Amino acid sequence: MIVDRINRATRRVPAWPIYIVAVAIAGFQFYQGLTGALGPEPINALEREYGELALKLLIAGLVITPLRTFTGVNLIKYRRAIGLSAFFFATAHLAVWAFLDVRAWSRVIEEIIKRPYVTIGMAAFVLLIPLAVTSNKASIRAMGANWRKLHKLTYPAVLLGGIHYVWLVKGWPAEPFIYLAVIIALLAVRFKPFRFQRARA
């Protein structure tokens, strides 16, 4: 069956190339910004590229568990690399915003306090920090059951990331609302009522 074949294939495909691809993509986009390939306003373009990739990867991380429970496809071994890559892009996003876009510490602080969509983005980022720091074998071993509890912070973090995006757009473009809907759906399937139905089925 296809599921078995995928699961068998994952044994041969390691997770580490994900890190290399993530760094390569970020580097390439930065290079595009330098050469003009991101258009006449590369700072904003880069900020957006990194932010969107962070959100996409966070969502990808949320897909893995439901994918296994609903289809049997097990990609769990890639989850840490996906999550850490998401954090990497979120950091790059924040760095572009602070160092290339805003460029003054006083204004960085002011913006974080004053603009709700930035506050929300920052909250998402802060929630991700302990997750990134503990995404290693040693922490998992040391923390035991607390590790799983701590990593439930992923849910509010991703949700805040989605709200951040919806909040910052003007008008009613579809993309941010699609992202938010997907996030809410992926969080909803983790709620008890859904789990019971599955157990009975």
Next chain:
Amino acid sequence: MAYRWKNDLTRADVTPKSMWLNRRQIIAGAAGVGLVGSSAYAQDALTPNSKSDIESYNNFYEFGTGKEDPARNAGKLDTSNWTIAVDGLVDNPGEYSLNDLIGGLTVEERIYRFRCVEAWSMVVPWNGIELADILDRVGVQSSAKYVAFETVVQPENMIGVQRNVIPFPYVEGLRLDEARHPLTIMATGIYGEPMANQNGAPIRLVVPWKYGFKSIKSIVRISLVDEQPPSTWNLINAREYGFYSNVNPNVSHPRWSQATERKIGGGLFAARQDTLMFNGYDEVAGLYEGMDLATFY
């Protein structure tokens, strides 16, 4: 009536055509090897943007919400047989062809700073006609107090309209004295050539001391009215976008600080520059004498 305002930015000291065509590449290349310093920037602040900058970074929600969407999608706009309805409190109402409305009027080059509410800016060498001249042609009645404008809606050609990203048609308005100010023009060209569709072809408003969204594009209706007309962004969110929307570094916007701006086209390391009251066009201050611009933002 034309020539009531003299360019303070000039093209002569700036850009031969070969230069404006690829200024961005030059700057980007310089940035790549770390050559763009602040001195290069200061001189850059008043230099017209390249044609490609002006035509590739636009807000024109009829063609999508992304900055690069209008360049990609506005080719579909049908500008043939363009007519402009002139109605309301005018002596000569009617459906005007472009030629009937502006034929014979003086087209000037006006190099203006253009400041978007999103805290970016450019410098654009427009070719246009003083709106006052057009208003004189259609004959404004004494009871008129405001001018209202409307953008074309061609649903089959406009992906943003199909997706309903904001209410359409896009509408804007000016007080009559703002409309008659010598700085206010109806532009038909950029860099001496007919303007690209994404810039608002075939005819658009340019009000350089107001945030860019006031400078409504691809106009099909001009109405003279006695009450303050609706304006699209004000309808969407009155708290964020006032009717006046004069560039004002002291009135903060919920989304973007208006104290500074970044001129596009400066590459990945472009610094911000301070935003000036009325976008630097102090000559309009008299229009707002006695008004609290924090209330009438």
